[in-house]
Amino acid sequence: MSSLTEKAKDLFSSKKIKEYDNLAGFIFISPWLIGFIAFTIIPMILSLGVSFTRYDVISAPEWVGLKNYIDIFTVDSTFRSSIKITFFYAFVSVPLRLAFALFLAVLFNQKRKMVGLYRTLFYIPSVIGGSVAVAVMWRQLFGSSGALNSLLNAFFGMDIARSWIRHPQSALWTLIFLAIWQFGSPMLIFLAGLKQIPGSLYEAALIDGANWWQKFFKITIPMLSPVILFNLIMQIISGFMMFTQAYIITEGGPFDQTLVYVLYLFRRAFSFYEMGYASALAWILLVIVAIITVIIFKTAPHWVYYESKGEF
Template sequence: MEIKKPQHLHQPNKPQSRLKDDLIGFGFIAPWLIGFVGFIVGPMIASLYFSFTNYDLLSEPTWIGLDNYMKMFTNDGRFWQAIKITFIFVFVSVPLKLAFALFVAMLFNTNRRGVGLYRTLYYIPSILGGSVAIAVVWKQLFGGEGAVNDILSLFGIPSISWVTSPDFALSTLILLVVWQFGSPMLIFLAGLKAIPNELYEAAAVDGANPILRFMKITLPMLSPVIFFNLVMQTIQGFMAFTQSFLITAGGPMDRTLFYAVYLYEKAFGHFDMGYASALAWILLLICAVFTAFIFRTAKSWVYYESEGGR
């Protein structure tokens, strides 16, 4: 008769082994988890509390309920000005930036000699565009005695200070943002590389012209990439800060008062951290609403090949 050995002698203790694996996994992600809780979740909870208080950074916060939000919507004209300017900035700069990025990406979607160098050169503004140095240079270029006016004077156009003109200051900042098209351009280029050439060849055989091929092949196949860039650039647009703060300081006459600049001014200029926290949560809500709207409408215009179309 064969004697069977106890089963527990051959199999390891599965609960203990799984617990050990879990502890090892948590150990690896612990640095990120500590940073996430300490620098993101913790400050968010604190700012939510401060948004219901009167807090000047120097004394204990005092609970005032919804007063900050009531003041924001009923008794703060600069809040509505910041909302207006930021919406104009986003609705103008994001489509222009994405359109220009897609145009350049299509130009670079070739195998010509030296195209890699040009891709790198066109990506450099996206790396440097948000820096203090570039903002200062941009301010000098569009100043009253800047290079832009020197060029326009050759055509008889009178010189103006673009960054201090109420009519042109916001357009100058929009132009700077559009100039930083390198990042979405590279993403568009990667999407274009993924479109099979057979689709274009078949369309050409059927007599489709370049515009029709672009509308019927390129845009549908590239729609997931457009969707991604649209979400990311919209969020970045609402959080824009450096351009306005360093070049125009929100002026002239609040014509470039971005929402983030107004928030910063309230927090560190007036030391009204409670009100600034309320502004921050409204900004988060605005970003969430627009992101949800884009996701909601994506079903009608984003094409996923794995799902068989729209």
């Protein structure tokens, strides 16, 4: 009888300990949880409601139903052009950024002297890349009297005085080059993934006579494909949310050639004070990014290799 009582006490105490552990966990994450609910979930719900209204901040919201969404798809030609520009920006800058990040990650994965210092130096652009200061620097660099024109004039004898950020054919490419320059974050993620690949695979391939390219495409890429999937999704989302660079460097010009989606949304909200219309634009962007993410996930089983499953 006494042994049963002791077992019951032990069981009760273990349940109590688990309850206290769960409570402690919720207490520790409560600041983040409260902030997430207060500053993300609630504003999203409110913006969804505002998207069905005509609201200029000053006067009370006026319910218009689906009018904002209908106008966006049927009347607003600027919406269509901003979508095209954003798609071009994202689907050009993201693959180039990831390719450059992977190239440097493979390079820095080798055991060489001062490789840690080089990793830090190459990561710095990603830390400061989204800042206003870097955007201002980039604007000066590609301006009519910027460093790029000075280098072309000095080394190639070209008498160039054009402003690359004011020319319709080159303005968007300056933003793309800035995005490629911010490769540090995906580079570190790739580097972490490369260190998880067993060295025995490369040794076996070397014994079989595989060259560097064969090892890269038959071992590195398949084993790194889950990391590539993660980086691809995160960078696509970041590409569609690009704002600071376009706002500071080109201001959407020339002739709206760099008017990316979020910058257009910002104009409708804070230049024209059409908060309902801007909220509708924001929810459309959310749906677009969600659809692209779902498509990537649906195609992932055909090109992502999971070691636990042993197949693509």
